[in-house]
Amino acid sequence: MDCLKPERGYLRGKAHGINWQKSDAIKRASKPPYRPQGKWRNKKDLEYAGKQAATLSPEDGFKDFPINPDHKSIVYYKDGSESIPDMIRVRNNGNGTFHGFPIDSKTAEPIRNKE
DSSP, X not given: OOOOEEOTTTTTTSTTSTTOXXXXXXXXXXXXXXXXXXXXXXXXXXXXXXXXXXXXXXXXXXXXEEOOTTOOOEEEOTTSOEEOOOEEXXXXXXXXXXXXXEEOTTTOOOOOOXX
16 A cells, blocks of 8 residues: 555544644643644645555554655644644554654654554
8 A cells, every 4th residue: 555544534623634723732732641732734744644654554553754844734832832843653543544643853752652
């Protein structure tokens, strides 16, 4: 498979999705465990993420990849500040879709895949 499809909702208002509102991302980042929230900003970024996720098996869990150089994605923080992501964190769901989000490697937590 060359490219996995994004989870349902990434093209709408789901968390991390293209139409997810900045205020919703900040609200989510403001709740424990206070994690920055990456947001996809266009279909091209999602397609790139789908290609990276397709290189994984469902058993691999999450993996970080460098973000596409021409991306438009963003990361929001609980104080309302923003940063430009340099990586994406994706996993292959095993059903032809992927779950993932842009991250800033300077502020992202380590991957915690179930073992």
